[in-house]
Amino acid sequence: MISEARLPRPVAQAIDELSKLPSIGPKTASRLVFYLLKQPPAQAEALSAALVSLHARLDYCAVCHTITESNPCAICADEQRDHQQICVVSEPLDCYALEKTGQFRGVYHVLQGEISPVDGIGPENLKIKELIDRVKDSRPSITEIVLATNPTTEGETTAMYLAKILEPYKIRITRIAHGVPVGGDIEYADEITLSNALLHRQQFISQ
Amino acid sequence: MISEARLPRPVAQAIDELSKLPSIGPKTASRLVFYLLKQPPAQAEALSAALVSLHARLDYCAVCHTITESNPCAICADEQRDHQQICVVSEPLDCYALEKTGQFRGVYHVLQGEISPVDGIGPENLKIKELIDRVKDSRPSITEIVLATNPTTEGETTAMYLAKILEPYKIRITRIAHGVPVGGDIEYADEITLSNALLHRQQFISQ
Numbered sequence: 001m002i003s004e005a006r007l008p009r010p011v012a013q014a015i016d017e018l019s020k021l022p023s024i025g026p027k028t029a030s031r032l033v034f035y036l037l038k039q040p041p042a043q044a045e046a047l048s049a050a051l052v053s054l055h056a057r058l059d060y061c062a063v064c065h066t067i068t069e070s071n072p073c074a075i076c077a078d079e080q081r082d083h084q085q086i087c088v089v090s091e092p093l094d095c096y097a098l099e100k101t102g103q104f105r106g107v108y109h110v111l112q113g114e115i116s117p118v119d120g121i122g123p124e125n126l127k128i129k130e131l132i133d134r135v136k137d138s139r140p141s142i143t144e145i146v147l148a149t150n151p152t153t154e155g156e157t158t159a160m161y162l163a164k165i166l167e168p169y170k171i172r173i174t175r176i177a178h179g180v181p182v183g184g185d186i187e188y189a190d191e192i193t194l195s196n197a198l199l200h201r202q203q204f205i206s207q
Numbered sequence: 208m209i210s211e212a213r214l215p216r217p218v219a220q221a222i223d224e225l226s227k228l229p230s231i232g233p234k235t236a237s238r239l240v241f242y243l244l245k246q247p248p249a250q251a252e253a254l255s256a257a258l259v260s261l262h263a264r265l266d267y268c269a270v271c272h273t274i275t276e277s278n279p280c281a282i283c284a285d286e287q288r289d290h291q292q293i294c295v296v297s298e299p300l301d302c303y304a305l306e307k308t309g310q311f312r313g314v315y316h317v318l319q320g321e322i323s324p325v326d327g328i329g330p331e332n333l334k335i336k337e338l339i340d341r342v343k344d345s346r347p348s349i350t351e352i353v354l355a356t357n358p359t360t361e362g363e364t365t366a367m368y369l370a371k372i373l374e375p376y377k378i379r380i381t382r383i384a385h386g387v388p389v390g391g392d393i394e395y396a397d398e399i400t401l402s403n404a405l406l407h408r409q410q411f412i413s414q
Contacts, residue, residue, distance in 0.1 A: 007303060008276040010264040014257040020250065021239050032228050033261065034300055037274060041262035047224040048259040050217065054240065055248035057217040067244060069215040093241055099213050 011037075063134070065110040065127045066092040075099075075107055082106045084138070087146040088131065088162060090114045090155065098148060106146070109134065114154035115161055123161060131162070135169050144172040151178055151193075218244075270341070272317040272334045273299040282306075282314055289313045291345070294353040295338065295369060297321045297362065305355060313353070316341065321361035322368055330368060338369070342376050351379040358385055358400075 007015070011033055018029035036044045060066070061073035068074070075081060075095070085106025089095055095108045111126040135142050147162055149155035163173050178196035180189050189197070214222070218240055225236035243251045267273070268280035275281070282288060282302070292313025296302055302315045318333040342349050354369055356362035370380050385403035387396050396404070 052255040
């Protein structure tokens with residue numbers, strides 16, 4: 001901890017604000033502040049402007065609830081996408097991760113979190129009602145819902161909850177595959193991952 | 208790397224600006240941005256305001272060249288301090304580190320860097336001329352200069368250079384002690400540190 005008794009107030013304030021960010025402690029924060037002080041003012045100003053326009057210029061997509069500049073978002077507005085196939089994710093960043101694969105041509109639904117009783121997050125705090133409404137209102141009707149919540153306790157709980165609540169709508173509900181990650185080491189894979197990888201083993205295509 | 212093709216521009220810009228900071232890569236930057244997006248706008252605004260006021264509200268102390276809100280800085284303006292004893296440091300942060308010890312009652316001189324030929328930083332780029340002027344102009348004259356530059360090649364070079372250039376003024380010039388850090392492990396101390404620790408060994412006061 002850096003004693004703030006003698007630190008000029010703007011420095012202490014900037015350190016204080018930066019320390020509120022996850023993974024940034026007071027030491028890192030003070031290193032960042034003194035770094036910025038050594039740079040031309042334009043750099044701190046550009047960063048400052050970018051941060052303030054985050055909330056000012058962004059909105060949540062009225063359809064899929066991802067973060068967007070235009071409403072509906074670019075994916076929801078894209079006629080080329082398959083609007084009968086919805087991939088359900090926890091956070092906007094997950095959309096970008098999945099988009100990078102180029103494997104999915106449907107649309108998304110961002111829950112904005114996962115069910116986590118420990119953190120007091122229940123289904124009512126997520127965009128689940130909105131998903132159900134989307135399923136109900138969709139013409140032509142949804143053909144598949146891919147559950148792409150995280151492979152964690154919270155993500156699994158959320159996926160399970162969704163599968164149950166979506167059951168009456170007779171839609172094909174799928175879950176992204178669990179298995180050993182590419183480049184990973186079987187020796188170090190945990191047993192649940194490994195049993196999933198075994199359970200869902202696939203025909204290996206030889207030349 | 209997160210593909211920015213689909214990222215809303217304000218998000219991409221904030222990630223981009225944050226990634227320019229040392230020790231923050233694009234992954235950390237995007238985690239920070241999405242964290243901020245989930246918080247109330249006030250948090251991003253407070254951070255933004257703190258960053259922009261860094262340069263706007265801060266100045267360099269005309270006497271010791273540290274970062275300050277008032278000029279001269281609080282330490283230089285403090286009549287209780289011993290103005291005949293100057294501790295020379297590389298960066299403003301070093302002052303705060305030394306202040307925390309409560310061991311030093313003199314004043315500081317911030318060089319704003321260290322001599323580093325590799326980075327093209329010579330004595331003329333540092334506040335060395337200003338230190339000499341301070342020594343020349345001081346009434347009553349300076350009694351001691353403590354060289355507290357870093358225990359690195361650059362810091363040692365700077366200390367050596369200063370010792371030489373200050374020689375004509377017949378002032379007591381000292382250097383902070385090198386030795387094994389408290390809580391450190393002798394086994395892992397490098398040999399230069401260890402030989403310094405041996406060389407400067409002190410009388411151990413038994414009860």
